[in-house]
Amino acid sequence: MEIKSIAVENPDKLNFILGQTHFIKTAEDLHEALVNAVPGIKFGLAFCEASGPCLVRVEGNDEALKQLAARNAMAIGAGHTFIIFMKDAYPVNLLRAIRDVPEVVNIFCASANPVEVVIAEGKEGRGILGVIDGIRLKGVETEKDRRERIEFLRKIGYKIG
Numbered sequence: 001m002e003i004k005s006i007a008v009e010n011p012d013k014l015n016f017i018l019g020q021t022h023f024i025k026t027a028e029d030l031h032e033a034l035v036n037a038v039p040g041i042k043f044g045l046a047f048c049e050a051s052g053p054c055l056v057r058v059e060g061n062d063e064a065l066k067q068l069a070a071r072n073a074m075a076i077g078a079g080h081t082f083i084i085f086m087k088d089a090y091p092v093n094l095l096r097a098i099r100d101v102p103e104v105v106n107i108f109c110a111s112a113n114p115v116e117v118v119i120a121e122g123k124e125g126r127g128i129l130g131v132i133d134g135i136r137l138k139g140v141e142t143e144k145d146r147r148e149r150i151e152f153l154r155k156i157g158y159k160i161g
Contacts, residue, residue, distance in 0.1 A: 020106040037097035042087040050079025
């Protein structure tokens, strides 16, 4: 078995969600969940089959995002995984809806950071072991950092205040 690290291609630093699922109807079900969770969302999603024709299934309503998702799915190449790239929405607005899709079994990350996907490659295929999300820590927040975090959350409307 070989362990590899695959960098997620994300030149525009878009938010994306990487997860694991278990059934071919995932592509359509995720599409429905996304448009129902955030009207007006722009997205592309790709789902890697783990049996049968073993194709990357692609859905979405933005051609460039669909292509980006498909390229990343091919690069990762792990069966039963999906990746969603989005505009006009944030993962925090979608994660509950995605988790409620019956086929979804795991979410590895929801990020706009640089991400590396750590995979294991065996004789038959690939599987995701985990992700490296973002940059190394630089320290523990100070009281000033805490105040700035709280102010930022209120400024963007995620906390009352």
